[in-house]
Amino acid sequence: MSGKTALVRRPGPRLAEGLVTHIERTPVDAALALRQWHGYVEALRAHGWRTVEATPADDCPDGVFIEDTMVVFRNVALIARSGAAGRRAERAGAKEAVAALGCSVDRIREPGTLDGGDVLKVGDTLYVGRGGRTNADGVRQLRAVFGPLGARVVAVPLGGGAKVLHLKSAVTALPDGTVVGHPSLVDEPSLFPRFLPVPEESGAHVVLLGGDRLLMAASAPRTAALYAGLGYRPVVVDIGEFEKLEGCVTCLSVRLREL
Numbered sequence: 001m002s003g004k005t006a007l008v009r010r011p012g013p014r015l016a017e018g019l020v021t022h023i024e025r026t027p028v029d030a031a032l033a034l035r036q037w038h039g040y041v042e043a044l045r046a047h048g049w050r051t052v053e054a055t056p057a058d059d060c061p062d063g064v065f066i067e068d069t070m071v072v073f074r075n076v077a078l079i080a081r082s083g084a085a086g087r088r089a090e091r092a093g094a095k096e097a098v099a100a101l102g103c104s105v106d107r108i109r110e111p112g113t114l115d116g117g118d119v120l121k122v123g124d125t126l127y128v129g130r131g132g133r134t135n136a137d138g139v140r141q142l143r144a145v146f147g148p149l150g151a152r153v154v155a156v157p158l159g160g161g162a163k164v165l166h167l168k169s170a171v172t173a174l175p176d177g178t179v180v181g182h183p184s185l186v187d188e189p190s191l192f193p194r195f196l197p198v199p200e201e202s203g204a205h206v207v208l209l210g211g212d213r214l215l216m217a218a219s220a221p222r223t224a225a226l227y228a229g230l231g232y233r234p235v236v237v238d239i240g241e242f243e244k245l246e247g248c249v250t251c252l253s254v255r256l257r258e259l
């Protein structure tokens with residue numbers, strides 16, 4: 001298999017019970033969320049991505065946030081072990097799906113914890129957030145699995161987990177490797193070789209669709225304008241129902257580029 005494949009999982013009937021940690025709970029409209037999910041999947045497809053659906057995990061409210069179940073580097077999928085114990089049941093179907101795509105599978109073992117949303121890949125560098133969901137042992141295991149495959153693992157303290165759920169809630173990266181983030185959520189921008197502050201928190205979340213296309217949330221229009229002014233082409237999707245559960249564009253898929 002080659003090309004761009006994205007693993008996704010449709011939201012289940014218990015979505016509205018998903019975890020919230022740093023924001024206040026507000027009601028989630030499940031029907032609207034499903035429509036928004038289809039819009040997200042369609043945006044991936046329209047830009048050359050094949051989408052593969054993992055088996056629904058209807059008992060898991062946060063199952064749609066499939067990015068958190070694994071980290072893929074080269075052809076190895078490291079199955080995560082969430083710092084939120086209630087999310088661990090999401091792993092089974094995701095693991096089967098990524099194995100069926102031809103990945104070798106390894107896993108984070110106790111006492112390690114790690115969420116896929118804490119790992120930002122920029123070339124061969126894996127930035128890993130050390131915070132509420134990922135502990136030191138999880139970081140060590142990530143390093144031990146991917147170091148020998150050529151990854152450089154850089155740990156990023158997340159302020160004791162006090163402000164952001166995941167590293168990628170705070171920062172992602174543009175196609176040229178520039179790390180983008182809202183200054184209020186990034187304690188140590190100097191950890192990154194190039195850092196660009198953006199005006200909205202959700203503007204920090206981009207999925208690289210290929211070429212100059214950036215998938216991002218409709219909730220960050222000023223940041224979309226900033227990126228457009230830098231020569232990128234934002235592709236905007238409304239994921240408002242998922243944002244109510246601290247989700248963002250990255251966490252709704254696992255992107256596999258190198259199989």
Ligand SMILES: NC(=O)NCCC[C@H](N)C(=O)O
Nearest residue numbers: 018019065117245246247251
């Ligand atoms: N990678 C991500 O940003 N995942 C979002 C997970 C949201 C979910 N409600 C959680 O708290 O785990």
